[in-house]
Amino acid sequence: MTEVNTTPFLARVERALNNFSLANRIVGSTFLPIALLIVLAASQSYWTYQEYRTNKEIQHLAALSIDLSNLLHELQKEEGLSAIYLSSYGGVDAKRRLTAQKTQTNQAIEAFNSSVGSDQLNAFDREVSESLRMVQSEIAQLGEARSYVLNVDFSAERREDARIANMSFVERQVAQPRVFPIDVMQADFNKMYKALLRFVGSMNHSVSDATITREISALLALMQLLELSGSERTTVAVGYSSGYFDAERFSEFLELLGQQKGAEMAFENVAEKDLWQAYEALSSEDVATRVEEFRSIVIDLEGGDFKDTGYTAEDWYAAATQRMDMIKQVSDGLAGEIREQAGAKANKAFIVALLFGISVGVVALLLVGALIISRSVSRPLLVLDEKIGQLAEGELDVDVPFQNYGAEIGSIARALENFKASNLERVRLEEEAKTAEEEKRARDEERRARQEKLKEEEQQRELKVAAEKEARARQLEERITAFDDAIAEKNRRFSEAIEQMESAAVKMSEAANKMEAQTVAATQGAEQTASNVKTVSSATEEVASSVSEISRQMEHSSSISGDAIVKVDATAEIAASLAESSRNIGNVISLINEIAEQTNLLALNATIEAARAGDAGLGFAVVASEVKELANQTASATNDIVDQINQVQMISDKVVKTISETKTAIQENSEVALSVNAATEEQSYATREILHNIREAAKLTESVSEQIKQVQEGSRDALSGSEQVQTSSQSLTQTSRELSKTIEDFLRDIRAI
Structure with a gap:
């Protein structure tokens, strides 16, 4: 056998690799890298596909948000027209416009x-799907509210308005708070708006792209601005339609302005x-300027009476709607841009996911080929390894396969067959069953002891x-008791403060009623004085006519001297009546002076009570100051009237004296006609002077009556202010009771837990 010449490093590597089976080495060198590559490619393909789905969802939601924006816009139009219709008590023109708008809202x-199918709800993110279901639910519930209008x-x-107006103060205190149709309608519409805005906000839930996230946030800010603008349009339309802004509606208007500023800042x-530049360009147009004019009128008047402003609810509604149309134009454009960007990103992600999918397929084919080659080598080796193990354990009757294979596998199989033949006489040793049984018994005892210990620890x-x-329950009970006692003490002090406010309001109301009664009496006296002055004026004109007749008929004084004496006597009686009327006028003026002094005292008392009431009595303090000023003007006017009456009395005395002289002259002799004629001319001049002064007195009397009416109006304003204080006190009492009940329920629930 030829020995391979290797370096020491390669020898160490070879020894290390030979610690693993051949199958493991094949898997490690081929299967694992390819499998890792497939996992990475598949993972990238999966996330790219998820990005594709997300962008397609955003694209669909952006298109859906345009329909939602249209729905929000039409609902806000209907809400504004509904408010005008209710404020006008069912005006024909308002009803016609509202009916036409309902058709557009239904569309x-x-x-x-139609854009939100039932099968599409489950395709969206869970939060988006829930938001859409809530919108559909609110749309279904809003149908009843729309029909209610x-x-x-x-x-x-109107009967309820009249009934409340005729109620006494005590009856108003115990009566249930009235629920107006406008408040019911606005509450139902506001629930719908919240559901719509929640849907827009949920679009960001599954978005990871920073640009689209910012654009969706900007879209949400615009939708919030649109919703707040609609609420402002409804609130101001009610004020212009009814002709009056109460304090609550004016406060709501100011709050809406602040919220719109906040929404604009969030959008910016x-x-x-x-x-943002496009939005600013639209905000600087004539429509936005006209809306600011309407707002300035409301702010300058601080609520109050709007009947003489020259503007109508329809004018405001039209200007506000045009401004909202501009905001909607920006939001629709932004939604379209989001849809286009999401579509482009979805197409790009789809292509990338497709490429990664193809790569996964190609690598998978390579992996299959590697597995086939690996199996052709590893499977025979594993079988032979198993046979070797069996032979090593003494199973000498096993069959050795692959003896007919060529190359290394066949050589190994044939060598193994030779090994089996050389070990046929080998036998297996006996089993060690007894030792295994003892070990099992020891393990059982150990397990039982461990279970007992665990049970005791549990x-x-x-x-x-x-x-x-x-211990925690006792501590919680102690804290709840301390909290309950503290709340009870605070409620007691709050109730005492409310009772003091109500007492002050009752005193103010009684003072205002007394003032009104006195001004009514003064008005009647002034009207009687004016009537008497007119009577004296008529009599004086008759005297002037008589004197002229005497002058013209002086040549016939002898024949009509008897008639002249009779007329002179009548003139004397009229002059006496004039003097008596002057004295009566003086008495009435004295009464007016007394009323003015008492009005000053009442105004002082009202000012003191308003100061005690704090901020709630500021408006009433202003009314009391105006009443005091009117009383001072009345006193000044009556002093001028007294001077005029004194002049009238002086002239009346002069008339009596002149008539006496005339009568004496007629009785003495008709020959003194020239002297009598001069006397009658003097009589005519004096009579004209009397007539002039009497007319001046009549004018002054009418001025006094007008000023007394102003005092009466001031007393009515004072009475209205006291009633508002009492109403606020009642509202505070009810709020205190509700707060106490809420705290009691909360503590009871905590104790129940």
Whole structure:
């Protein structure tokens, strides 16, 4: 046998390799590298295919998001028109527009449902599928809410408005809070919007590409901005339609503005530069400027009355809708871009996956060939190895195969056959059964001892766990008791504060009612004064007419002197009546002065009560200040009236004196006609002066009446403010009770656990 000449290193390698079987060496040199290559290629092909599926899913979802955006847009239009319809108490034009919009919304719902087939839901990611199912569920539930809007009984709503307006303060306190149709409608629509936005957010769940992730985040920000813009459109439309913004709706409007700013900032942070520039370009157009004008009006007026702004709910709705159309244009363009990018990435991933699949097939064929060659060598060797083992164990009756093979396999088989022939006389030794049995018995005893020890350790561990649970339960009960006591003390203090607020509101209401009653009485007195002044004016005009007649008929004074005396007597009575009316006017003015002083006191009390109420009484403090200012103006006006009345009285005395002189002159002699004529001219001048002053008094009386009406309106505003304070107190009481019940339920559940 020729010895191979090898280096020491190769000799060591050879010895090391010969420690392994020939089959293992063949497998190690051929099968394992090829198998590893197949695994790597198959793994890469699998992940590339998963990338392909993910991008195809994103492509489909991006297309679906456009239908979803259309659905969201149409639903928001319907919500805004529904709010206008409800605020107008079922206006004919509002109903016509709402009915037309419902048709467009139904078409958007049908388009969305047709894009989402039942067989496609399971093809998406689990979270995406759940989001889509939730959207479909909300669409089905929204049908009832949409029908509810057109079925509202506005006659019943008006009767309810009238009933609440006629309720006493106590009745309003104990009455159940009213649920308005607009609030019910908005709550149902908002649930739908949340489901739609959750679907858009779920699109990022299975995306690994950073660019598409940013674009989907930007799309979600735009959809959120669109949803917030729709809520703003509905809120402001209700205010313009009803002509009034209450404090709650104004606060909601400001909150929506802030949320839209946040959504824009989120969009700016994740959007590409060109996309953000496109959005800014649209935001600078005339439509966006007009929307800002509407917003500025609402902010400048701080809610309140909108009837005289010159704008309507339809104007606002049109401007807001155009702005939302621009936002939707950007979001649809972004969704289309996402769809195109996902499609391109899906096509690329498909080609790569196909190439890797082909590579796996080629390598698999090579592996099959290597396995066949390896089997042709290893299988005979393994069989011969088995036969050698059998012979070594004493099985000398075995058949040795492959003796007819050529090359090394045949030589080994024939040599083995010779070995079997030389060992036919060999016999097997006896079995060592007894020794094996003793070893088995020892193992059984050891196993039983180990099981007993494990059982004892388990019991000790269970006792320790039970003790720890009991200690934790006691500690939890102590903490719950301490928390319960602290909450009870806080609720007691909160209830006392609410009761003090309600007491202050009741006092304010009583003061406002008393003020209103007094202003009503003052108004009636002022109206009576005006009537008396008009009577005096008419009488004075009759005096002037009589004096003129005396002047013209002086030539016939002899024949009509008797009639002149009678007329002079009547004139004297009228002058006396004028003096009496002047005194009555003075009395009324005194009453008005007293009312003004009492109004000042009431305004001072209202200011004190408003200060006690804190921030909740700021509005009422302003009303009290206005009432005090009106009272001061009333006092000043009455002082001017007193001066005019004094002048009227002086003139009345002068008239009486002049009439007396005239009567004396007529009785003395008709020959003094010239002297009497001069006296009558003086009488005519004085009468005109009286008439002028009486008319001035009438004007001042009307001014006093108007100012008293303003005081009455101020008292009504004060009463309204006190009622708002009482309503807020009632709301705080109800909230406190609900909070207490929630905490009690929570503690009861914790104790039950």
